[in-house]
Amino acid sequence: MTQIAQIGRSGTLESNDILITVSPGAAGEGIAIELISPVIKQFGDRIREVITETLTTLDVNDARVQATDKGALDCTIRARVRTAAGRAAKGGD
Amino acid sequence: MERLRRSMMFVPGNNPGKLQTAGIYGADSVIFDLEDAVAVTEKDAARHLVYQAIRDLRYPCEVAVRVNHILTPFGREDLRQVLPAKPDLIRLPKAEAAQEIKDVDEIISEAESKHNFAPGTIQMGAAIETAKGLRQAYAIASASPRMAFIAIGGEDFIADLKTTRSKEGWELFEARSQLVLAAREAGIQAIDTVFSDVNDEETFIAEATRIKGLGFDGKSVINPRQVQLMHRVFQPSEQEVAHARRVLTAYREALEKKSGVIALDGKMIDSPIVIRAQRVLAYAQAVKK
Numbered sequence: 001m002t003q004i005a006q007i008g009r010s011g012t013l014e015s016n017d018i019l020i021t022v023s024p025g026a027a028g029e030g031i032a033i034e035l036i037s038p039v040i041k042q043f044g045d046r047i048r049e050v051i052t053e054t055l056t057t058l059d060v061n062d063a064r065v066q067a068t069d070k071g072a073l074d075c076t077i078r079a080r081v082r083t084a085a086g087r088a089a090k091g092g093d
Numbered sequence: 094m095e096r097l098r099r100s101m102m103f104v105p106g107n108n109p110g111k112l113q114t115a116g117i118y119g120a121d122s123v124i125f126d127l128e129d130a131v132a133v134t135e136k137d138a139a140r141h142l143v144y145q146a147i148r149d150l151r152y153p154c155e156v157a158v159r160v161n162h163i164l165t166p167f168g169r170e171d172l173r174q175v176l177p178a179k180p181d182l183i184r185l186p187k188a189e190a191a192q193e194i195k196d197v198d199e200i201i202s203e204a205e206s207k208h209n210f211a212p213g214t215i216q217m218g219a220a221i222e223t224a225k226g227l228r229q230a231y232a233i234a235s236a237s238p239r240m241a242f243i244a245i246g247g248e249d250f251i252a253d254l255k256t257t258r259s260k261e262g263w264e265l266f267e268a269r270s271q272l273v274l275a276a277r278e279a280g281i282q283a284i285d286t287v288f289s290d291v292n293d294e295e296t297f298i299a300e301a302t303r304i305k306g307l308g309f310d311g312k313s314v315i316n317p318r319q320v321q322l323m324h325r326v327f328q329p330s331e332q333e334v335a336h337a338r339r340v341l342t343a344y345r346e347a348l349e350k351k352s353g354v355i356a357l358d359g360k361m362i363d364s365p366i367v368i369r370a371q372r373v374l375a376y377a378q379a380v381k382k
Contacts, residue, residue: 010138011138014109014110015110016109016110016113017109017110072109073109073113073149073150074149075142075145075146075148075149075150076109076112076113076142076145078141078145078149079109079138079141079142079144079145079146080138080141080142082141082145083137083138083141086137086141087137
């Protein structure tokens with residue numbers, strides 16, 4: 001299991017990107033996501049789903065995520081979440 | 094005909110917008126860069142972006158990844174993280190010895206086996222960027238059956254020679270010639286260095302025409318605008334295509350008549366002329382696709 005031990009950030013605020021900050025969550029809290037996106041009405045659920053899926057694949061069960069989306073594709077969201085989680089994990093990625 | 098690599102376009106590996114649109118400019122190959130275009134502090138992010146882009150997006154061209162040199166602290170990790178996405182080709186920078194190629198070949202073989210990719214499907218290319226590397230060009234080019242091309246990395250090479258780059262490119266003449274010779278001896282392609290002034294189309298076309306004349310198969314480019322310029326330089330003219338057809342027709346007729354001497358318009362046609370005509374037609378055909 002990946003242990004989120006500190007704050008990890010990845011991404012930018014440029015078009016087609018997403019800025020992800022992952023920080024430790026309390027045990028049993030699950031994955032809590034705060035999302036800002038210009039397409040939140042159309043794609044908000046999908047972005048949350050991709051973030052959650054990616055963290056689950058990395059075996060992260062409890063974490064807080066702040067996401068500021070600038071129109072990122074799923075592949076970019078996955079990559080940014082992996083990087084941020086890696087940087088937040090004990091000892092890094 | 095072998096795969097065209099007239100234009101190999103570098104794309105910074107840490108830029109999601111550019112990774113997303115890389116396939117639309119018609120380049121024969123895109124090279125997602127994990128080396129010079131990526132700051133040391135962003136290597137992890139670039140690896141993840143490149144891995145996901147190759148895995149999730151569809152590109153209508155060859156997808157290569159330029160990894161960091163395996164003797165740097167980043168190279169092996171680059172390979173470990175991007176190979177599972179199955180890029181078409183791994184491009185190595187600053188190659189100086191056959192052993193580096195063999196080491197990377199082994200890492201790729203292990204990844205192919207681990208991820209159930211057909212053995213040998215991930216190709217390799219290497220850039221030669223130093224005098225030492227140039228002295229080993231043939232050994233590098235022939236170090237692995239995965240090797241598809243050797244390239245010259247001009248800026249580093251010129252720095253190594255302790256000279257500067259001129260418009261005419263005399264300082265690279267010897268190196269370019271030797272690179273093509275080594276590539277041909279090894280039976281692989283030769284790729285020229287980037288031309289960095291994207292606003293100077295005239296000099297770019299002159300350089301592209303010159304390197305085509307030297308025997309290069311293509312050029313690394315850094316801007317989508319240079320892709321079509323490159324392809325235009327490599328496109329056989331209508332006259333070249335028409336002449337090639339006439340040469341091959343004359344050759345075929347002579348073979349049917351069992352005639353020993355073949356002539357067209359009063360000029361003798363021998364084997365190199367037939368091979369060149371076949372190459373022109375194959376090129377014209379490949380370009381149409």
